[in-house]
C-alpha cells in the first residue's frame with residue numbers, strides 16, 4: 001500500500017519511486033516480483049498514468065526494476081541478503097501473507113559471477129536425452145513403485161568405481177547413498193550424529209549452506225578459523241567439538257588445499273576421540289594446476305569420515321544429484337534409524353546418469369568441462385591482471401569454479417559495491433555470506449567464472465574494476 005501526499009512539496013512520482021525503492025531494498029518486493037501495470041496502479045492510487053510511468057522509468061534506470069517486452073515491470077535481483085531489512089515492513093514472503101517470492105530471475109544481469117554457475121552449453125543434452133529416453137522405455141515396471149532407499153544400485157556401482165579411480169575413495173556401493181544435494185545429505189548426517197556428536201566445527205570462512213543446514217537440524221555449528229592449511233586444528237580441539245565439516249581439497253571459499261600433514265593430524269583427532277569428519281569434496285574434479293588431490297577418506301577408510309560429493313559442479317546443479325559415502329558405524333546407524341527413507345533423487349535421472357557413466361561419457365565429460373573451465377579460469381586471472389593491475393590480489397586460484405579477489409583500500413562497503421555492480425548488470429555474490437558471526441569481508445569478492453563466456457569474463461571484470469577503483 002503506497003501513501004502519497006498530494007499536498008506535500010515532493011512530486012507524486014518521486015514519492016512513489018521512493019516508496020517502491022524502499023520496498024525493493026527491504027525485500028518486501030522480492031526479486032522477480034511483478035509490479036502492477038501502470039494502468040492498475042494509477043487507478044488504485046488515483047494518480048495519472050504519467051506519475052506511475054515516471055516512477056517506473058526512474059527505478060528502471062537505477063536498476064531496481066526492469067521491463068520485459070509485453071509483460072510489464074519486474075523487480076531486479078539485488079542480492080537482498082546483503083541489504084538489511086528496514087523496520088516496519090512485513091515481508092510479503094513471510095508466512096501467512098499468501099505470496100511466495102518469485103523465482104530468482106537473472107534476466108537483467110548480463111554478467112553473473114555466482115560461484116556455482118555453469119554455462120548452458122556445458123551440459124551434455126543430446127546424450128542425456130538419449131539415455132533418459134532409453135531408461136524411460138526400459139523402466140516401465142519400476143516407475144510404478146519406489147526405488148531403492150539408498151539410490152539405484154547401478155548408479156551406486158558406477159559411483160564406487162569412479163570414486164575409487166578418480167578420488168582414491170575406498171568404499172563399496174553398499175556404503176553409498178545417492179542424495180539430492182548437500183542440504184539433503186547433511187540433513188541425514190545430522191540425524192545420524194545428533195545424539196552422539198552434537199557440536200560440529202565448521203570452517204570460517206566457509207560454506208554458508210552447510211552451516212545453516214547443521215543448525216536447522218539442531219546441531220551446534222561452531223565456527224573454526226581457517227588458516228593456510230585449512231581448518232585450524234588447535235582451535236577445533238579447543239572447541240570440544242565432536243565432529244568437523246571440512247572442504248580439504250579446495251577450501252570454500254579461500255581455495256587452499258589441506259596439506260597431507262594437516263590431513264593426518266585431523267584423522268588422528270577423529271580416531272583418538274571417536275570424532276567424525278565430514279569431508280565435502282564438492283569440486284575436486286576441477287583442478288587446473290598440479291595433480292588432483294586424493295580424498296581425505298582414502299587416507300583412512302576405516303576412520304569415521306563421511307565423504308560428500310556432488311554432480312552440481314561438473315554436470316548440473318539443477319539435477320539435484322549428489323552422493324555420500326558412510327563409514328560402517330554410521331551406515332549401521334542409517335540402517336537402524338533411517339531404513340524407511342525413500343530415495344530422494346528421481347529414478348529416471350539416476351538411471352540415466354548411471355548409464356552415462358557406464359558408457360564412459362562421464363569421464364570424457366569431465367575432461368571436456370575441465371578444459372573449458374580452465375580457459376575461463378585463466379581468462380579471469382588475465383582480466384584481473386589487466387584491469388586491476390597491482391590494485392588487487394587473487395586468492396585461491398587453480399581449481400573449481402571461483403576465485404577470491406581482494407581489493408585493498410576500497411572506499412565503499414560490500415552492500416554498496418554489490419548494488420553498484422547490480423546497476424551495471426553484474427551479479428555478485430557477497431563474500432560476507434561465507435563468514436560466520438559478522439567477520440570482516442576485508443575487500444574480498446567471490447568471483448565465479450563458470451557461467452560466463454570468455455568475452456563476458458573480460459568485460460565484466462573491466463566493469464567491476466571501474467566500480468572498485470572508482471572509475472565508474
Ligand SMILES: Cc1ncc(COP(=O)(O)O)c(C=O)c1O
Pocket residue numbers: 115116180181182183207247252280282309310311312317321322
Ligand atoms: C562447498 C560446497 N559444497 C557443496 C556444494 C554443492 O551442493 P549441491 O550438491 O547441493 O549442489 C557447493 C555448491 O556450490 C559448495 O559450494
